Amino acid sequence: NAGVMQNPRHLVRRRGQEARLRCSPMKGHSHVYWYRQLPEEGLKFMVYLQKENIIDESGMPKERFSAEFPKEGPSILRIQQVVRGDSAAYFCASSPRAGAFNQPQHFGDGTRLSIL
Amino acid sequence: SQQGEEDPQALSIQEGENATMNCSYKTSINNLQWYRQNSGRGLVHLILIRSNEREKHSGRLRVTLDTSKKSSSLLITASRAADTASYFCATAGGGNAGNMLTFGGGTRLMVKP
Numbered sequence: 001n002a003g004v005m006q007n008p009r010h011l012v013r014r015r016g017q018e019a020r021l022r023c024s025p026m027k028g029h030s031h032v033y034w035y036r037q038l039p040e041e042g043l044k045f046m047v048y049l050q051k052e053n054i055i056d057e058s059g060m061p062k063e064r065f066s067a068e069f070p071k072e073g074p075s076i077l078r079i080q081q082v083v084r085g086d087s088a089a090y091f092c093a094s095s096p097r098a099g100a101f102n103q104p105q106h107f108g109d110g111t112r113l114s115i116l
Numbered sequence: 117s118q119q120g121e122e123d124p125q126a127l128s129i130q131e132g133e134n135a136t137m138n139c140s141y142k143t144s145i146n147n148l149q150w151y152r153q154n155s156g157r158g159l160v161h162l163i164l165i166r167s168n169e170r171e172k173h174s175g176r177l178r179v180t181l182d183t184s185k186k187s188s189s190l191l192i193t194a195s196r197a198a199d200t201a202s203y204f205c206a207t208a209g210g211g212n213a214g215n216m217l218t219f220g221g222g223t224r225l226m227v228k229p
Contacts, residue, residue, distance in 0.1 A: 004158075006158075031215065033215070033216065033217070035217075035219075041221055041222075042204055042219035042220050042221045042222050043159070043204070043206075043217075043219045044219070045216045045217065045218065048215055048216055055215070056215070056216060058216075059216075091158055091159070093159075093217075095215070102146060102147050102164065102166055102208075103164075104149060104161040104164050105149075105161070105217060106161065107151075107158035107159040107160070107161075108158050109156075109157050109158040110157075110158050
């Protein structure tokens with residue numbers, strides 16, 4: 001299955017710890033997007049990355065959150081010093097390089113982050 | 117409020133009936149997309165309709181887009197129990213914002229066998 005792979009599927013952290021969420025895009029896709037979903041709500045855009053570049057981080061909280069998409073390896077969403085309000089499902093999506101406009105995004109099954 | 121707003125928020129129908137979900141948005145768009153989400157899973161892309169298109173079909177799905185009213189509808193015909201899921205519309209805007217999707221709050225559809 002060459003779909004978007006996210007891990008871990010579930011992550012439990014205590015307040016103050018760090019959370020690292022990983023996303024491997026579909027083969028051949030070089031655009032990665034991270035979204036956050038609270039229960040019973042739609043997804044909220046966080047950040048858009050291409051290889052080694054952050055293109056749009058307008059949805060990222062200014063503190064504690066960071067994202068990267070290195071030349072080699074998966075994209076990482078990092079949350080430092082987690083708080084209870086960070087509990088949510090975090091989804092990664094990818095799209096191909098060519099014709100990024102008017103292309104659907106392909107989603108992973110998400111990481112459900114729970115903060116104790 | 118959000119760019120995309122769906123209504124109804126919840127819909128319960130019998131198998132075989134049609135389900136119609138509506139979506140409104142506020143700003144100009146490149147395209148509008150509909151996604152389905154089963155409980156505990158990621159989103160599955162259903163249909164993408166471009167801003168210069170008015171209607172699109174895919175199997176039992178029919179999507180319309182009215183850019184003058186900034187609204188779209190998703191029709192599922194002859195519904196099945198397996199169609200039970202949450203359905204989200206998402207808009208992709210113009211210019212540099214074209215790649216990010218702005219989602220509505222979703223319609224939770226239940227199809228009773």
